[in-house]
Amino acid sequence: xxxxxxxxxxxxxxxxxxxxxxxxxxxxxxxxxxxxxxxxxxxxxxxxxxxxxxxxxxxxxxxxxxxxxxxxxxxxxxxxxxxxxxxxxxxxxxxxxxxxxxxxxxxxxxxxxxxxxxxxxxxxxxxxxxxxxxxxxxxxxxxxxxxxxxxxxxxxxxxxxxxxxxxxxxxxxxxxxxxxxxxxxxxxxxxxxxxxxxxxxxxxxxxxxxxxxxxxxxxxxxxxxxxxxxxxxxxxxxxxxxxxxxxxxxxxxxxxxxxxxxxxxxxxxxxxxxxxxxxxxxxxxxxxxxxxxxxxxxxxxxxxxxxxxxxxxxxxxxxxxxxxxxxxxxxxxxxxxxxxxxxxxxxxxxxxxxxxxxxxxxxxxxxxxxxxx
Numbered sequence: 001x002x003x004x005x006x007x008x009x010x011x012x013x014x015x016x017x018x019x020x021x022x023x024x025x026x027x028x029x030x031x032x033x034x035x036x037x038x039x040x041x042x043x044x045x046x047x048x049x050x051x052x053x054x055x056x057x058x059x060x061x062x063x064x065x066x067x068x069x070x071x072x073x074x075x076x077x078x079x080x081x082x083x084x085x086x087x088x089x090x091x092x093x094x095x096x097x098x099x100x101x102x103x104x105x106x107x108x109x110x111x112x113x114x115x116x117x118x119x120x121x122x123x124x125x126x127x128x129x130x131x132x133x134x135x136x137x138x139x140x141x142x143x144x145x146x147x148x149x150x151x152x153x154x155x156x157x158x159x160x161x162x163x164x165x166x167x168x169x170x171x172x173x174x175x176x177x178x179x180x181x182x183x184x185x186x187x188x189x190x191x192x193x194x195x196x197x198x199x200x201x202x203x204x205x206x207x208x209x210x211x212x213x214x215x216x217x218x219x220x221x222x223x224x225x226x227x228x229x230x231x232x233x234x235x236x237x238x239x240x241x242x243x244x245x246x247x248x249x250x251x252x253x254x255x256x257x258x259x260x261x262x263x264x265x266x267x268x269x270x271x272x273x274x275x276x277x278x279x280x281x282x283x284x285x286x287x288x289x290x291x292x293x294x295x296x297x298x299x300x301x302x303x304x305x306x307x308x309x310x311x312x313x314x315x316x317x318x319x320x321x322x323x324x325x326x327x328x329x330x331x332x333x334x335x336x337x338x339x340x341x342x343x344x345x346x347x348x349x350x351x352x353x354x355x356x357x358x359x360x361x362x363x364x365x366x367x368x369x370x371x372x373x
Contacts, residue, residue, distance in 0.1 A: 041278035129265030133256025229301030311354035
């Protein structure tokens with residue numbers, strides 16, 4: 001049973017969710033996800049945890065206390081984990097270690113599993129109890145735009161023990177992050193999170209991130225520069241570089257510890273059945289060239305920022321080519337570019353071309369004339 005990829009919810013489980021009253025809306029699997037599941041994905045990385053030791057060719061340990069930027073109370077060690085009976089177990093204990101009262105583990109795939117776009121599935125059973133803060137999340141491999149939060153953070157799943165049966169998912173960026181209290185996030189009430197294994201899933205495309213639990217959508221964000229006129233593209237959506245996975249359990253902290261820690265709950269276990277990463281075989285499935293970009297205009301909130309409507313394609317746009325006076329000026333992974341280094345007060349004719357994931361190109365857009373400020 002473990003080795004079969006879960007594609008649809010069982011009828012029994014779906015019926016169990018009907019009538020679940022809450023302030024959170026459970027959205028059933030949408031047409032987009034059905035499309036993903038029906039098309040071929042290529043497996044590019046996985047760990048099924050079938051052995052008796054962690055595969056250190058795939059995972060790193062992050063070690064230490066010090067709060068980890070969140071006032072956390074645990075010390076991460078090499079030894080608070082085990083691989084047995086087909087699962088990875090992160091053991092969380094109430095035990096003194098150096099200057100900390102609790103111990104846990106924090107595992108990453110940095111430089112061993114780094115990904116740009118794709119579909120990530122983690123089947124896991126959560127620990128329970130007030131004060132725990134398990135997470136499945138991603139951080140940038142190279143921090144090309146600077147330290148946190150400028151290069152981004154993707155929270156596929158976060159759970160705080162004082163809110164049983166509620167799962168959270170979020171993005172953090174330079175413009176929108178948890179420290180400023182304005183990050184993009186959503187929560188979903190979902191039964192038996194601590195009692196049964198759930199499949200937590202990320203589908204990450206150019207300009208779009210969606211998370212799921214057992215096929216139910218938790219969170220979706222689509223980059224639209226028209227709603228972020230005061231920011232450059234990477235300040236809002238830096239998710240076009242490689243990221244790595246992190247799996248950990250924190251104790252206490254600025255979020256997990258808001259209501260304190262219940263010491264009667266220990267020991268606890270975060271159990272992971274598998275981690276699977278897929279990427280689309282675009283060369284096989286992407287048949288059509290993209291439509292040409294439209295509605296090129298200047299941003300009203302950021303000097304020399306040019307935006308346009310995202311081009312339509314049967315799958316995804318990889319990037320845009322931006323031309324000034326008929327010459328290629330530069331490439332942009334999103335439908336926005338900030339012009340730099342040009343002659344002040346000079347007029348430029350701007351055109352944009354879309355390029356899809358297989359290199360097929362659109363026609364050039366209509367010309368937009370802009371005076372560089």
